[in-house]
Amino acid sequence: MSFFAKKVYRVVLGIPMGEVRTYKWVAKKTGRPKASRAVANILKKNPLPLIIPCHRVIRKDGSAGGYLWGKKFKKRLLELEKTLSEQIF
DNA sequence: ATCATGACTAATG
DNA sequence: CCATTAGCCATGA
Numbered sequence: 001m002s003f004f005a006k007k008v009y010r011v012v013l014g015i016p017m018g019e020v021r022t023y024k025w026v027a028k029k030t031g032r033p034k035a036s037r038a039v040a041n042i043l044k045k046n047p048l049p050l051i052i053p054c055h056r057v058i059r060k061d062g063s064a065g066g067y068l069w070g071k072k073f074k075k076r077l078l079e080l081e082k083t084l085s086e087q088i089f
Numbered sequence: 090a091t092c093a094t095g096a097c098t099a100a101t102g
Numbered sequence: 103c104c105a106t107t108a109g110c111c112a113t114g115a
Binding site: 002004005027032034035036037038039041042045 | 110111112
Binding site for chain 2: 022023024027034035036037038039040041043044054057058059060061064065066067068071074
């Protein structure tokens, strides 16, 4: 576990349910504004797929981006979280 | 140190 | 939607 990776996970863990952030946004929070690609690398290797909400990190252009279990599942999960968070809060 | 990889970004076609 | 080009950077071999 590198220092950079820990910061990435910590930042991603802080993304609220029903909301999304971009790889670039996460990169900037880690202090490396141009390391969006490196952020993607870290998330791909993330040790806790179900705990770390890496599905809330999407592309700058709005598309889902990649996902361990497929981008289409990623989109559905995001919509589910959005509707659920609206009902709960 | 060097090299390849990739869940990126931006621009272009 | 797809493909290419160039820039970018942590990671692992």
